[in-house]
Amino acid sequence: MIALATAMPAVVHAAPQIAETYEAAQPLLQDDGYILFAYAEDWDTYSKKVCDKLIASSAVQQAAGNAVFMRVPIPNILTDERKEADKARYGSLKIPDSNNYPALLLLTRQGRHYATITGPYMTKAMPKKVAGLIKEAMQAMRKQEALLAQSNSAEGVEKARLLGEAALIPGINPPEAPWKTINQIKKLDPKNETGYARRLIPPFDLSVEISTIEREKDTNKPHGWQEAIKRAEEYLKDPVYTNEQRQALLAVYIGILSRNKGLAAAAKIRELAHEITRLGPDTDLGKTVPTILRDWGLGVTLSEGWTPETTAVKEPVEIESIPSFSKAGTYTFTLVRDSGNHNGIVSAISLYDGDKLIAEDRHEGFVGPTKNQNNVYKLEVTTPPTNPHLFIQFNQKPKYYNSWGHIELTTP
Amino acid sequence: MSAGNKIFVGVLLLGLASGYLFYEKSDVALQYLPESFAKYLPRKVTPIPGYRKEIVHANEWTNDQAVQQKLQNIVDKQLKGTSPEDVRAFLKKKSNELALDDLALVQAQEKTAAATQTLQEGRQKALEELNKDLEKSTQKDDNLSPRAKYNNQKKAERIAAIQQEFSVPDTMEELAKDPEAAEILEKVTSDLTWSDQIANSGETAPTGKVISILSLIAKTGKVDLYGNKLERDIATATALEFARSGWSKNDAVNRAVFHVESWHAGKMNPSFASLPFWQKRMVCGLKGKGIVDGVTIGNDSAGNVRSLNYSQQNAHLPAYRCTGACWQAPYRLFNVFGDIVHNSTRYFAPFKDSLGGEFNSLTRFAGGVCGGLSHYGATTAVANGVPATTSGEPEHCSYIVRVGDKWVPSYSLSWKRGLHWQVFNGCNKFSALHMADNLFSEEQMPKTRESQAMRNLANSYEQKEPEKAEALYNSSVQTQPLNYYAWRDYANFLTQDPEANQQKILAFCDFVNNSMVTAYPEMAASLIQDTVYPALKKVKNLDKAALQNTIVGFWNKVNTMGPDAEWDKSFGGRWDVETLLAKQADVLGINLQKDARATDFMRSVLGCVSDKTAYLTTVLSWANSLCEKMKPELQSNFLAAMIQGVTGGSTATDAEREKMFDGVILSAEKTGDINSFNAIAKSLPSSYSNPARKIPAPKPFPGKLVSQGGIILASSTCRYDHPCAHWGVLEPGIGGGFHTGRDTDAWVRVTLPKQAKLSGVILRTTDGNLQRHNNMIVQVSETGRDNDWHNVAELSVCKEKLIRVDLTATHPLAKYVRILRKGGPEFFHLLGIYVYGDPAA
Structure with a gap:
């Protein structure tokens, strides 16, 4: 053990290169650029201490490579005098704003802002964690800079590919605003051979594109939502899109189904939601899946009952969360109206064991604000099913569907 | 135990003992x-x-x-x-x-x-x-x-x-x-x-x-x-x-x-400790409605502790940056699922379990429109210990942040803002914050204390000794004319029996004119129109002559638009003069559209403000819009009186009208008074409103013409400029013009009537001197502030008279569009600026 320790070279760090001004930073500047330690000058009591601790940390120093450190106190009030003083101090270096302080602002040698590190690791002054984030960001930056350097000597489609790849490096800022890169790529790659003109579209913008079609009120297209779904499906088939873009497309697809078909589309919604999980369970959209499954992905249930959307579905709709039907006897289903005006509701309730129909009551049942008629359905179960599936067929005769209600069950 | 540890334990015991002794020995502490x-x-x-x-x-x-x-x-x-x-x-x-x-x-x-x-x-x-x-x-x-x-x-x-x-x-x-x-x-x-x-x-x-x-x-x-x-x-x-x-x-x-x-x-701004107590109340009391009243996730829940905690952890900012905190959340009318923000149950539904389930984190991720973003901004400020409140504006929600000694309107699109957090109940005026600043300032506190004591005494005598109460109210407002609480209580006291107290109420109005109008015109207007006028309307034999005198007295006393109006200019700093005028006419029993007395009323007001630039534009534009709605037989007299009010003459030629309007238009442009600008435009000499040589309307970009009804402001004016032609700059199919002086980096700014997501901008140059249009940059801004302009298109040498700037790829959100002509010194002029897009929610 001792021998091993003596054989290993001691970890030596050069003292951090700290510059107080832009001018002082210039002779020290190397490939790893700047790390700006931005903290509250006078409007909190801890963030300066956090930055001092991180600057002194060997883990941070090591992760920072040859970057120049600069302290950037952020004032509580930005006066004209202060602006002038900052101009003199930071020269042509544009200090980026952070949404939160304390923050580390990582800039390339040319002064391009490529990453901000802020949040709990910073607030709690955890040098090793922060060092890890610096390291990841710097590696990504080096890769991005290398691609940009290559793109300078490339042309046409190849240049478009390199620019696109550089813009999509995860964890750091793209070199330009996406629309600027897209415009540049469109000129270099007019046939979209690289796919980057589409891959760089912000995911949310794709969602907007689809939901705008849904809202189009063209008299020739009575169901804009169906057109919107077609477009979403078309995009989802195209391998060019990133996982993040696909998640946004799936989200808007789910939204459209939920708005237009309600619980009747529950099965499809579930399928799409599971796909979101497959693409990335830990993304912000990935984390919404359990809620989607609970609120929108659960079909018609006895307690939740029907809505105007579900009653409009032509095919039989499967009822979810049903009892086991483990006892033989009569199962009585009573339709109970909760609200709404129209009273034409159901034409059949059927019980299957797997694919086999084992009990059915088929008649027209009505519930209304003033009276109910034939609103009780009875299923005679002689042999309890092993794989029960319960279906409801909504009455398609009414012109308008605008009632809400639930189904009460009496078991034998 | 090591020596060091022993010392440590010793010190600890000593500390505990002294703490014990403190409790034991300190009488006051025990008490x-x-x-x-x-x-x-x-x-x-x-x-x-x-x-x-x-x-x-x-x-x-x-x-x-x-x-x-x-x-x-x-x-x-x-x-x-x-x-x-x-x-x-x-x-x-x-x-x-x-x-x-x-x-x-x-x-x-x-x-x-x-x-x-x-x-x-x-x-x-x-x-x-x-x-x-x-x-x-x-x-x-x-x-x-x-x-x-x-x-x-x-x-x-x-x-x-x-x-x-x-x-x-x-x-x-x-x-x-x-x-x-x-x-x-x-x-x-x-x-x-x-x-x-x-x-x-x-x-x-x-x-x-x-x-x-x-x-x-x-x-x-x-x-x-x-x-x-x-x-x-x-x-x-x-x-x-x-x-x-x-x-x-x-x-x-x-x-x-x-x-x-x-x-x-150490997470609250240290300035919190030295805030006057009323501002501490603002910090601690903004948006506290919670689950008890059925609020789960919505604007009103932005101030719940979980939401504030989120902001503190993720938006720890200095006071000056709180004014832009709203933009940390994306502006989205529809979320990624395509649900509209106005259905908040669905809008936040998919995120509520995974993103903290509270308003600020949900808004930061899912986005929102003006209401959500302003609530995010204001509650982020208070989470950091900085006073702030949300405020309502016409079809918009903004917020106000205390930065140093200023109240800074944030995400504000109009001067017409009503405070959601009110320092004086029932008074949502922006000036209320400035008045409270003064009322509770160290300098004023001795008087304020006395005045509040007099008010409390008056309150206690209202029922059993009303004469004593009246005298005490009078003492209270005399001692501290900034005490709006006392003024309001005094007014409520007098107006309990308006019939009996008519003369006292009219004297009260004079008292208000002399004590409050010059420094706080908006507050004086609020007090009188909300308390006095409704009561006077019930009086059977109202002394209208005396009432008219108090009204004239009001307008004689106005001077500036109120505290901070000068500083607030970029937000169009003024107050709702038109509503007061309407209420004054109403209490006098004048039907402004049908009654010939409207002319006398307008003449008397205009006479009071004709030498007060801050008010002249507003009153004139009010008169203009009124004239339009009047019965035709009344219009000519009214117009004559209007011109007389301003020029002193009884009639006016087109040339005289142009001269009169030029100054008013430039003044409206400087203050960003969009209403006055457009109201005056309707009375322009016909050579401007319907010019003989019209510019054909260009093929539009998708969406609506969102610049129509807006206002322009150029970097300067000069002898070649005709302000009456400015309105036409925003009117396709008519055309107008502006002309700057020989400016370096000349510019013209268009303030849109509503915030919009832009699809394109069309510029129509003059027929000649195209070189003056080289190197134009189209910029957008949501605030209009000097440091908040973003380039959306950079043009080079100008070769076309009609320049189309396509923004459909980016759809930038903007309230202001600026055309910056780099270089110079050189003149800059355009005949038309047409901005297209979709108005924001």
Whole structure:
């Protein structure tokens, strides 16, 4: 053990290169650029201490490579005098704003802002964690800079590919605003051979594109939502899109189904939601899946009952969360109206064991604000099913569907 | 044990012993540290300095009527007259001051009793309905779906919250029966500083509820009400605001603890400690509505503790950056699922479980429109200890942040803003913040204290000795003309019987004119139009001549648009002059559209303001719009009077009208007065409104022409410029023009009537001198501030007269569009600027 320790070279760090001004930073500047330690000058009591601790940390120093450190106190009030003083101090270096302080602002040698590190690791002054984030960001930056350097000597489609790849490096800022890169790529790659003109579209913008079609009120297209779904499906088939873009497309697809078909589309919604999980369970959209499954992905249930959307579905709709039907006897289903005006509701309730129909009551049942008629359905179960599936067929005769209600069950 | 450890333990024991001795030896600490609280409080207690005397014992509060009588007897005995000198003599004895504050606390409870009762009944009803609903829902099916279970869980949470709300009493009588609450009640009412804060630091609140909240805060053991002034201030500010708004006591406790803990963690802006108490109330009381009142996720829940905590962890910002905090959340009318923000139940539904389930984190990720973003911005400021409030604007929501000694409107699109957090109940005017700044300033505080005492005395005599009350109100506003609380109470007192008090009310108006109008015209207008005019309308034999005199008196006294109007210019700093004019005409019984007397009324007002630039533009544009709606036979006289009002002449040629309007238009442009600009445009000489040589309308970009109805402002004007032609610049199919001087980096700014997502901009140059249009940059901004412009297109050499800038790829959100012509010095001119896009929600 001792021998091993003596054989290993001691970890030596050069003292951090700290510059107080832009001018002082210039002779020290190397490939790893700047790390700006931005903290509250006078409007909190801890963030300066956090930055001092991180600057002194060997883990941070090591992760920072040859970057120049600069302290950037952020004032509580930005006066004209202060602006002038900052101009003199930071020269042509544009200090980026952070949404939160304390923050580390990582800039390339040319002064391009490529990453901000802020949040709990910073607030709690955890040098090793922060060092890890610096390291990841710097590696990504080096890769991005290398691609940009290559793109300078490339042309046409190849240049478009390199620019696109550089813009999509995860964890750091793209070199330009996406629309600027897209415009540049469109000129270099007019046939979209690289796919980057589409891959760089912000995911949310794709969602907007689809939901705008849904809202189009063209008299020739009575169901804009169906057109919107077609477009979403078309995009989802195209391998060019990133996982993040696909998640946004799936989200808007789910939204459209939920708005237009309600619980009747529950099965499809579930399928799409599971796909979101497959693409990335830990993304912000990935984390919404359990809620989607609970609120929108659960079909018609006895307690939740029907809505105007579900009653409009032509095919039989499967009822979810049903009892086991483990006892033989009569199962009585009573339709109970909760609200709404129209009273034409159901034409059949059927019980299957797997694919086999084992009990059915088929008649027209009505519930209304003033009276109910034939609103009780009875299923005679002689042999309890092993794989029960319960279906409801909504009455398609009414012109308008605008009632809400639930189904009460009496078991034998 | 090592030597070092021994020393450490020794020091520790010594510390504990000295702490023990402190409790044992310090009489004051013992006196003001109730046993019930001491057990939660391991910290050293440093007594808060101040005058203390126990006038009412804890057990006496079980009969608050008797307490009121006791305090009133003290006041009756000690007060020798109603003049300011008499009251000053009364206040020389601290015990008198304390008795009067305590009396004000009893009165506050009495005044708010009916509202408290209504609130309680509403909650009781909600509780019953929720219980029934939950019972029905759980009985319905044993095999509940996860969604039904979730909904039931939420109902149960709300039931528990309401039940908890009812579990602590709210009246002084009931509180006095609870030993811990009684102790707080006694401590508050025997401490002059503390009772003064509750009675006089702003609007009063149901005192019982304030005490109730303070007692719950004390029970947490996390807030020191006796040894730390700042902690006590936070607790009191929170209790006052939550009690005033009728919000949940439990939420109040959480809020107070949040601010105290944030302070000690160094996460609140240190300037919080030196804020005047009324601003601490703003920080601790913004948007506290919670689950008890059925608020789950929406704008009103932005101030719940979880939401504030999110902002503190993720948007820790200096005061000046809080003004732009709203832009941390994306502007989205439809979320990624395609749901519209106005259906907040669906909009946030998919995110509510995974993103913290509270407003600010949800808004930061899912986005929102003006309401959500402004609530995010304002509550982020208060989470950082910076005063802020949201404010309503026409079809918009903005917010206001205290930066240094300024109130900075943020995400503001109009001068017409109504405060959501009000320092004076019922008065949502922006000027109220400036008036309160002055009222509670160190310099004014001695007078304010006296004035508040006179007001409290007047309140106490209103019923039994109204003449005394009237004299005391008069003394109060004379002593401190900034005391809007006193003015309002005085007005309410006089207007109880407007018939009998007609002359007194008219004298009151003159008093307001002489005391408030010049410095705070908006506040004076608010006071008179909300209290006096509705009462005068009920008077049968109204002395209209005298009333007319008070109205003329008002307009004679106006000068600037009010505090900070100059600084606020970029936001169009002014107030709602038109509403006051309409109400004045109404109280005089003049139908402005049909009555010939409208001309005299307008002439008299215009005569008062003709030499006051700040008002002339507004009054003239008001007159213009009025003229349009008038019966045709009245219009010519009215127009003549209007011109006479401004030029002194009885008639005017087109040339004279142009000369008259030029100045008014430039003035409207400088102040960003979009209404006046467009109102005047309707009376332009026909050579401008309908020119012989029109510019054909270009092929539009998708969406609407969002610049129409806007206003322009150029970097300068010159002798070639015709301001009457400015309106046409924004009118496709008509055309106009502006002409700057020889400017370096000349520019023209278009303020859109509404914020919009842009699809394109079309520029129409002049026919010649195209070189003056080289190197134009199209910029957009949401605030119009100098440091907030973003380039969306950079043009080079100008070769075309019609320049189309396609923005469909980026759809930037903008309220302002600026065309910057780089280079110069050189003239800059355009005939048309047409901006297209979709107006924002």
